[in-house]
Amino acid sequence: MQELERTYGYASATARLRRVLLRPPQADELGAWREYGWRAEPDASAIAREHAELWALLAGTGAEVVLADDPVAGDPDAIYAYDPVLVAPAGAILLRPGKEGRRSEPEALEPALDAAGVPIVARLEAPALADGGDMFWLDGQTLLVGRGYRTNDEGIAELRALLPDAEVIAFDLPHLRGAGEVLHLLSLISPLADDLVVAFPALLPVRLMELLRARGITVVEVPEGELDSMGPNVLALAPREALMLARNVETRRALEAAGVDVLVYDGHELSKGDGGPTCLTLPLLRG
Numbered sequence: 001m002q003e004l005e006r007t008y009g010y011a012s013a014t015a016r017l018r019r020v021l022l023r024p025p026q027a028d029e030l031g032a033w034r035e036y037g038w039r040a041e042p043d044a045s046a047i048a049r050e051h052a053e054l055w056a057l058l059a060g061t062g063a064e065v066v067l068a069d070d071p072v073a074g075d076p077d078a079i080y081a082y083d084p085v086l087v088a089p090a091g092a093i094l095l096r097p098g099k100e101g102r103r104s105e106p107e108a109l110e111p112a113l114d115a116a117g118v119p120i121v122a123r124l125e126a127p128a129l130a131d132g133g134d135m136f137w138l139d140g141q142t143l144l145v146g147r148g149y150r151t152n153d154e155g156i157a158e159l160r161a162l163l164p165d166a167e168v169i170a171f172d173l174p175h176l177r178g179a180g181e182v183l184h185l186l187s188l189i190s191p192l193a194d195d196l197v198v199a200f201p202a203l204l205p206v207r208l209m210e211l212l213r214a215r216g217i218t219v220v221e222v223p224e225g226e227l228d229s230m231g232p233n234v235l236a237l238a239p240r241e242a243l244m245l246a247r248n249v250e251t252r253r254a255l256e257a258a259g260v261d262v263l264v265y266d267g268h269e270l271s272k273g274d275g276g277p278t279c280l281t282l283p284l285l286r287g
Contacts, residue, residue, distance in 0.1 A: 010286030068112030098150030130155030133184030146185030233276030
């Protein structure tokens with residue numbers, strides 16, 4: 001019997017990106033930008049153009065781009081497609097975002113996931129909270145999770161119950177500027193290969209730094225001046241191939257010095273809601 005072609009799943013967050021889901025911005029959802037804590041009002045035409053350019057760039061790397069366009073009324077954050085879903089070995093787990101205004105996003109992505117052949121295997125329920133931006137697969141058996149204002153203990157407990165074959169390792173995230181401002185795990189660190197990450201070490205949990213050292217993982221350090229511009233938020237396209245915001249020039253130099261091939265995009269409008277390339281993309285298939 002011929003083996004069916006895989007449509008989802010990955011052994012790590014840095015294997016070759018084969019399929020990726022994006023959610024284009026919709027003009028009628030951008031009006032609530034203040035309520036959602038965006039730093040400035042997005043220009044509807046410019047943000048749509050930037051997103052189309054990002055889509056074309058990803059397609060140019062050979063990845064299949066899946067578009068999700070079901071509406072999420074009044075939610076400009078819905079463009080950050082990584083947060084509502086965790087792609088697990090058996091399929092998609094619909095998460096329960098810590099930001100109340102984003103609670104409709106997981107359900108809104110369900111039709112696109114179904115059309116892409118990704119089964120829904122579980123849904124987090126109250127009181128569990130979990131944002132995708134607080135987690136990534138270090139390898140096929142290890143899920144790292146940040147415990148912060150968007151992901152709580154109940155959410156982590158549910159993930160452990162749903163992933164009995166995986167080691168779910170949780171780390172407390174720093175308070176920094178408080179509950180009103182996004183600070184995901186992926187705001188501080190992004191994996192780039194089995195033995196390489198880019199990160200802002202000054203804010204990383206001690207136990208996470210110890211884990212990286214124990215596994216022989218090198219840390220490319222983001223300068224302090226590029227933390228707020230999302231220097232640590234870098235999408236692995238393949239081992240040592242990355243996509244990042246063009247504005248983080250010093251981080252790019254450090255990555256290239258470490259042997260990483262870097263592609264950049266202009267996210268001036270897309271990032272007004274504090275979302276970088278890992279936030280805007282939901283990898284469906286790597287390998």
